[in-house]
Amino acid sequence: MNEAAKKLSVKAVSKYYDGTPVLERVDLDVETGSFCTIVGASGCGKSTFLRMLLSQEHPTRGEILLDGNALPEEPTPDRGIVFQKYSVFSHLTVAENLILAGEFEKSPFTGKLFGASKRAAIAEIEELLERIGLSAAANKYPVQLSGGMQQRLAIAQALVKKPSILLLDEPFGALDPGIRVDMHALLLSLWQDLNMTVFMVTHDIHEAFKLGTRLLVFDKIRHDPQAPEAFGATITYDLPLAAPVTGPETIDPETIAGSIASKPAANTSNPSNSKQT
Amino acid sequence: MRIINRKPSRVTALALGLLPFLATVVTYAIASHYRRLENPADKLLPSLESMGAAFWRMAAVPDRRSGDLLLWIDTFDSLWRLGSGMAVSTLLALTIGIAIGFIPHIRSTLAPYLATFSLIPPITILPILFITFGLGEVSKIALIVIGTAPIMIRSTAQAVLDIPREMIIKAETLGASVWQMITRLVIPQVLPKLITALRLGLVPAWIFLISAEAIASTTGLGYRIFLVRRYLAMDVILPYVVWITLLAFLLDRLLLLISRRAFRWHHLGGDAL
Numbered sequence: 001m002n003e004a005a006k007k008l009s010v011k012a013v014s015k016y017y018d019g020t021p022v023l024e025r026v027d028l029d030v031e032t033g034s035f036c037t038i039v040g041a042s043g044c045g046k047s048t049f050l051r052m053l054l055s056q057e058h059p060t061r062g063e064i065l066l067d068g069n070a071l072p073e074e075p076t077p078d079r080g081i082v083f084q085k086y087s088v089f090s091h092l093t094v095a096e097n098l099i100l101a102g103e104f105e106k107s108p109f110t111g112k113l114f115g116a117s118k119r120a121a122i123a124e125i126e127e128l129l130e131r132i133g134l135s136a137a138a139n140k141y142p143v144q145l146s147g148g149m150q151q152r153l154a155i156a157q158a159l160v161k162k163p164s165i166l167l168l169d170e171p172f173g174a175l176d177p178g179i180r181v182d183m184h185a186l187l188l189s190l191w192q193d194l195n196m197t198v199f200m201v202t203h204d205i206h207e208a209f210k211l212g213t214r215l216l217v218f219d220k221i222r223h224d225p226q227a228p229e230a231f232g233a234t235i236t237y238d239l240p241l242a243a244p245v246t247g248p249e250t251i252d253p254e255t256i257a258g259s260i261a262s263k264p265a266a267n268t269s270n271p272s273n274s275k276q277t
Numbered sequence: 278m279r280i281i282n283r284k285p286s287r288v289t290a291l292a293l294g295l296l297p298f299l300a301t302v303v304t305y306a307i308a309s310h311y312r313r314l315e316n317p318a319d320k321l322l323p324s325l326e327s328m329g330a331a332f333w334r335m336a337a338v339p340d341r342r343s344g345d346l347l348l349w350i351d352t353f354d355s356l357w358r359l360g361s362g363m364a365v366s367t368l369l370a371l372t373i374g375i376a377i378g379f380i381p382h383i384r385s386t387l388a389p390y391l392a393t394f395s396l397i398p399p400i401t402i403l404p405i406l407f408i409t410f411g412l413g414e415v416s417k418i419a420l421i422v423i424g425t426a427p428i429m430i431r432s433t434a435q436a437v438l439d440i441p442r443e444m445i446i447k448a449e450t451l452g453a454s455v456w457q458m459i460t461r462l463v464i465p466q467v468l469p470k471l472i473t474a475l476r477l478g479l480v481p482a483w484i485f486l487i488s489a490e491a492i493a494s495t496t497g498l499g500y501r502i503f504l505v506r507r508y509l510a511m512d513v514i515l516p517y518v519v520w521i522t523l524l525a526f527l528l529d530r531l532l533l534l535i536s537r538r539a540f541r542w543h544h545l546g547g548d549a550l
Contacts, residue, residue: 086441111457
């Protein structure tokens, strides 16, 4: 990969919490337009990694470069985020949630638009509402929406500022399988249209294979049975995947997942460390 | 059917709710009746009629000395003191509470001080207030503020801390400044909880109001009941207590109604009380 194509570089990053390593020596280069899916056992630092990409947390050692420059120290509009919960503002209606970013930009003091300018802002997001299928729910509060509708809103809201990187932390973890398939289609079409780089943490290995152009597996390489906390996790597998297809799946993910799960036993000291996912 | 699964209808629920009130009135009337059988001049448990007459006298007959309708003067003065005190407390809760809850450096500076200050029994401050501000309105309002503001500030600060971190991060990624986050995220999220804090703060506020009026005042509901105590005028004291309770109840319901109207999103999830 040449230097110019690198969107994001993670260089020897480690993260410790109170002296306990969570992540150790993570190295990664990601090119523009990649869709990286991140899987791993619970507590192996996937979400920590994502939070570091967002600048919500900072590496204990090492550095993260965005377009060749150090990552800003706090969250900025060039990196959008969708959390599993609490992603949207509960006190605002669907439409108000979507115009909020515009209001912040146009009204520095109150952060709120009134009258004609508010109507204009709402007219601007009509197309977006249509696309995420929430036109009829424009004046409802998030608590009145289903889980799937809330997450569609969260994704749309995260994309309003046209971020070059979209971070997703188990965004569909609480949704029904049927709804998930619709969400996948929506997410892939938005990704293709907006030429974003996407990082998505998921527990669902099918989802990881279906959506990603690159699969990152986080796991501990070293394992001390007497002190399970002694070592942190890192990226143990970095698999390029075929570009996601929105049609019926051609490869059976279980076969690939199965072949990964059998491999780690060879390079770890403890066979019980093999992946559970 | 098990009793936990049997739910009263609306009419039944209303009737059941009224029952304890009715029982209290009936019990009182019976006790009063038998006491007055023994001693017709009994002052301890006056009859319902004599309390009604006394209440009417306070509300509708001008006072012989001043020519005022005492109940309304007392009510107006007390509510004015209560309202001023709670307005100041609410304003302090909103400004200092949000600053403490949202900005770590201010939290480190003020939170320990506030925690200590809120432990001072407010009534012990009253003599200091009387000496400093005199016996006028200021010291009474100040007592209400000192008695309610610290807990209201603390609960507002806690409400800010309880805003999910995800929402704050999301606002940052949408390009919000700190001030914009306060106006569009923190204040709207905190206001319904501030109203709850206000409703809870009104309970001690009434105590401090009545205490301050009892000690040094010339009008007010608290002043009146402590004044007529000298003549064992239970026929005035008991209706006044009921009247104060009714005012407190109406204020509480009014605030709840405002919260439901203004913050519909907060009440959609279904809450009670």
